Amino acid sequence: MDFVALETFKLVMDLGSVTAAAERLHTVQPNVTARLRKLEAELGVILFNRAHRRLTPTDKAQELLVHANEILLRVDVARQAVAGQGLGDVRMGFVSTQASKWLPAFIRDYRAAHPEAEIIVDTAATETLVREVQESRMDAAMVVEGHAGQGSGPALTATRLFSEKLVILAPPGTHSPEQAFSYPLMVLRQEQKGYRNFAHDLFQAMGREPPKLMKISTLEGVIACIRAGLGYSVLPRSVIAARHLEGALSILEPEVADIGIHLALVHRPELDRDPRMALLKRIFTGS
Incomplete structure (x- = not known):
């Protein structure tokens, strides 16, 4: 052939x-x-x-x-x-909000297993990462499960890695979700579909109309605006912990249950038995 x-x-x-x-x-x-x-x-x-x-x-x-x-x-x-080379080379993507938490552990543990490997990492919105994996420009990516874009294009193998609770990040001195909701809702522009959906789910569960959005291109920009008292956001708790924001900003638990996100590792089906995928799952789940 x-x-x-x-x-x-x-x-x-x-x-x-x-x-x-x-x-x-x-x-x-x-x-x-x-x-x-x-x-x-x-x-x-x-x-x-x-x-x-x-x-x-x-x-x-x-x-x-x-x-x-x-x-x-x-x-x-x-x-x-x-x-005699390249067996461990990997092109890995991370959804933007998870990169700061997982990138150091990924590089450390992956290089421990493959010291000579070439590692290429990119961060982007889930929809972009899914497309990159589907089109073979990435080997695998950590994405938000159920995000827009995963239902189109060639099917991917998805393995749920872990779940995270969403919390409200609000300006200092904000004491309740109701008080936070008096500010504009801020979302990452590149993640607006995903995080707008999560915020929408939160408001729907609370029986409230979703507010209009302020769209900002970086997470650092979102945090800076919240610190300045200009708005609030709905984010995974790990994002807040990774940036050591406890005590600096108000972190509020939504008054509804089961509001969270699921993170998954996606790759093309032909890599199902690739040992690199098994290694990635061990790195991200610890098992």
């Missing part, structure tokens, strides 16, 4: 178009199309229905993708093994 054609097929399936695959491969669209036709001829099946200059994957394409993922992973592992 032509592995170049198989890799091209997988890229088209992952990215959803010949154009995107050609851009990623730094080639022209006719070359990508030719590789797909070569693979179809070799296998004796139709992988894509072609109509109105669009490719629609057939059931055979979906079936082949499952096998292609495993084949190409094994080929990649074999290449790295023969080269």
Whole structure:
């Protein structure tokens, strides 16, 4: 089997178009199309229905993708093994609000297991991280479970790591949630869909109308505004603990139960048996 054609097929399936695959491969669209036709001829099946200059994957394409993922992973592992390097290299993403808590432990423990590994880390909103993993630009990511974006694109393997309670972070001297709600609600701009949803859930559970939002691009900006008495936010408790904000700002428990978030590790299904994923789960769960 032509592995170049198989890799091209997988890229088209992952990215959803010949154009995107050609851009990623730094080639022209006719070359990508030719590789797909070569693979179809070799296998004796139709992988894509072609109509109105669009490719629609057939059931055979979906079936082949499952096998292609495993084949190409094994080929990649074999290449790295023969080269004697890169077996532990990892591209890892963290949802922005969790990076400061988990990044030091991740790098320390991962390098202890793979001292020569190249580690690439990025932080972003969950929706962005999910897309990066789906499109093979990241190997795995810690994301907020159930966040927008996880229901679209290729399916990912998701393992729940832990749950966190949400608390209200308010200006100094704020003594109750009701008092905090007199301020504007501030959210991270890049996480506004996720954290707006959590704040919305909180207000809905309390029987209140959700307020309008103030959207700020960084968590540090949100905290600075709260410190200045300009607003409040709803955040995971670990975010507050990691920044040692106890005593500096008011931390209030919502007067409702079961308001929290779940953090999950997501990766592509072909990495289910990859030892790096098992190591990541041990690092984040301690087991």
